[in-house]
Amino acid sequence: MDGASFRDQMDTRQKIIIAILMLGTLLGSLDTTIVILAFPSISQGLHADLLSTIWIILIYLLVVAVFTTQLGRLGDLYGRSRMFNTGFGVFTFGSLICGLSPAISWLIVSRGVQAFGGALMQANSGAIIADTFPPQSRGTAFGYISLGWTSGAMLGIVLGGIITTYFGWEYIFFINLPIGIVATILGFRYVKDDVRVKAPLDITGMLLLGSALTLISYAGVDFAGEGLAAASELSAVVGILAIALFLFYESRTKNPFINFSAFNNRVLKFSVMAAFFLSLGYLSVVFLITMYLQGIRALSPLDAALLLTPGYIVGSLLSPAMGRLSDRYGARVLATLGAATLILATFVYLTLGLDTPLWVVLVASGISGIGSAMFFPSNNSAVMANAPHGTYGGISGILRTVQNIGILGSFIIAITVASLSIPRDVAFEIFIGTTNLAGGVSNAFLQGIDASLWASIIIMAIAAVLSWMRGHEERQTGHS
Incomplete structure (x- = not known):
């Protein structure tokens, strides 16, 4: 099924649902990258020290990682659409109070509220796709969701620099309000389901x-x-x-909170495990290359981020097509090739030195975009295609949880490895783009980055092996 026929076969309600899910994914992704570029402005505007300010990223990652599984299970019990739409409203409200924050402590708490709304959306979006689309077209639908994620990350990079420069850091949160209000209203009107699992809450x-x-x-x-x-x-x-x-x-x-019997399905089990290891390894690479560009090459956060945008652009363009391929041929080969392609991109990053031409970063970023477009839509589709009926919310929540724990682990790996060669506070300052290195210190830092990139290659190789071990996949052809 090509992209045009997929859109033609969707009715109006399905088109609105996929658009709302894409918006939710886009906003969640945008608020992950846009905040990084606003760090110096937030720290100065709220008169906060660096270690306090870093928690506006950490609290978001922590809340999403902790609550996603639980909120997916709540979607099974009380309605996936109800939880998703409520999450959009909570995320929008959280964005409002983030922008109005008078102090760093208020902003950290507000980011926690925003993250809770994001967790509600993340935990139930995959289940809504499983409820709305038949198994043979879910890969394509997940491709469009991946398009929302990569587009949001790219927009966050561009808008973060523009907004903080010309308007002020508050508006990186206020920009969510009109989109969130409209999407919440449309969500409660069109994103509905009657699926309930009659079991007491654990x-x-x-x-x-x-x-x-x-x-x-x-x-x-x-x-x-x-x-x-x-x-x-x-x-x-x-x-x-x-x-x-x-x-x-x-x-x-x-009535267990997590239905572990679902993991008797080989495809489901290895798909979830592959998602964790790839998130852990791949996001570490992104963080480390950002630190290389800002710390060693002395680029601004915006310029450093723009060098990584080819990957987001390529991923955005290819994700729907890769999702369609997974619908046709299954996820095993495509997702495994995607993990291998991300490993290839990391090998290209390993060639970076103190004076390497920056076009090498553009090439590696483009290769990584191809790999992520191959892996994530197909792997996510495989998870939901093999989830037992009635557990879509819980399984979707588990998938998002392991991916978010991987993201959090990636951040920890990047900062920890960087701090082995330079002081920890300097590593934080490099991450947010407020300082850079020179001379022998740069060389030592580069060696630390190279060591971590090798660790990321090993982690992603584990993901590739697990992806292949899922075995041959038989997709159903009927509606769920």
Whole structure:
């Protein structure tokens, strides 16, 4: 099915639904990249120190990683569309209070509210696609969702520099308001479902898993920001124990929070595992190359980000087509080739030196765009195509959770590796573009980046192996 026939076969309601889902994905992605470019302005405007300001990124990643699984399960219980539409409203309200923040503490809390709305949308968007589109066209639908993600990341890069330069950092949040209001109204009108799973809510399981993810995430973030300390070590140990307790409880409760029996499906199990490792490895590369451009090559955050836009553009253009290919041939070959292509791009990044021509970054970015377009739509489609009916929300939430934990882990890896060769506070300043290095320090920092890129290659190679191990996939041909 080509792009034109896919659009022709959709009725008006399906077209509106896919547009709203794309908008939700676009805004969530935009607010991930646009904030980075506004860091110096926010820090100066709110008279905040660097380590406090960095939490406006960390709190967003943490909240989304912790709550996505739970909120996907709530979608199964009380309606995916209801949870998604509520999330759009919460995200819009969170954007408003972010822009009105009088102090950094207020902004951090407001970003948490915004992230909760984003988690509601992320957790249920995949399930809404599974409810709305038949299995043989879900890959194409996920391709359009990936188009929203890459377009949002690209727009965040461009708009972040323009808005903070000419209007002020507050407007990076206010720009969400008109889109969010219109999308929320349209969502409650058109994005509806009657799917419900009649099972009591597993409050204990939710609390155990939420506590475990919060403690482990806090430990990782604290380690990235402060290094080894008793608080982070204790948090990590208690978090791991909480996961063990969660698994023990879930194996004995009548209505488990996560349906682990669904992972008896080989394709589903290995697709979710591949998604985690690829997110962990690939996003580490993006963070590290940003630090290379700003720290070693002394580029501004905007100029550094613009050098990475070819990847977003290529990914945006190719994602729908790659989704259609996965509908036709399954995800195994396409997703595995996508992971291999991202590894190839990382090898190109490894050639970067103190004076390497910057066009090499453009080439590597374009290659990575091809790889991400091949992997993510097809892999996401494989997950939802193999999720048992009635668990779409929960499985969608699990997929988003492992991807978000991977993103958080990528940030931790980037900062931690950078801080092995330079002071940790300097690594943070390089990440947000407020300082750069010179001389022997640059050479030491480059060696640290190269070591981390090799680690990312190994992590993505694990993702590629897991992707291939999913085996041959048989797509259904009927409506769900």
